[in-house]
Amino acid sequence: MSNFDHGAASSVKLPILSTVFLPNAHMANFGKNTGMLEDVLRRINERLEIVGLSESGAAKRAGLSADAIRNMRRDVERGNTERGASIRTLSKLAPILETTAEYLLSGIGEGETGWSTVKGVGYIGAGAQIEPDFEQVPPEGLFTVDVPFAVPDDIIALGVKGDSMMPRYDDGDVVLVYKEAQRAPESLLGEEVAVRTSSGHRYLKRLMRGASRRHFNLESWNARTIEDVELEWVGEIYLTVRAGQIRRIEAKERAAASRRRAKIEAETAGMDELPLEDRKVS
Helix, strand or coil: CCCCCCCCCEEEECCCCCEEECCEEEECCCCCEEEHHHHHHHHHHHHHHHHCCCHHHHHHHCCCCCCHHHHHHHHHHHCCCCCCEEHHHHHHHHHHCCCCHHHHHHCCCCCCCCCEEEEEEEEEECCCCECHHHCCCCCCCCEEEEECCCCCCCEEEEEEECCCCCCCCCCCCEEEEECCCCCCHHHHCCCEEEEEECCCCEEEEEEEECCCCCEEEEECCCCCCEEEEEEEEEEEEEEEECHHHHHHHHHHHHHHHHHHHHHHHHHHCCHHHCCHHHCCCC
């Protein structure tokens, strides 16, 4: 069962120690790797130059291993898309680099802090077929995800259903994507994207060139390719929140709610027998 199959809207608050997974493009024909992890490293390098520190020097001052930044750079150079950028790592680096974790991750508001709430507007198929016309989305969204950094205003959340993109994406993951196109579809070839086809179905797939200019192939990791489809919308992935992380957050929230209820029940036990003016809950 997917994490967001609840009748009412649910909310998940991503803790500061979470790991988010940044989409990273394939190696292009010219051997150059691009993607959001590369953007994070670019901002780290900019701050390193400003504060006059080396990669290893900044990492050690932040209480990290000397190779922490170097390992991120090596992941990008090697096209390793399996690893994410730890918010814990960025939070430790930020004070040393005289900036914020939000800026290192998103490039938004170097001096700004705070949480962002992203509205879940539906689901996206990674093996499952999503019929958006049958989704009943309330004004507040089907669910929300709170992340401890600033995100662009046009970011929306989609819950992943299906297992055709495992091990990259699991059923119950949530992808945050740009609502409005940031790049032409042709520039996203080889990347994992959210799409809506001309028939109205939404998928999470790897975008590949089709038989003609206006058509595309949608590749899975472990399912048959959907060939030669026309697309109405292509959403570039901003980041991914893992289902396992969401389950842990929800379990902690349920446990905390249970403790609060037990405390209130214990404090109010026997109060029905007291006069109204004597009833008091701390």
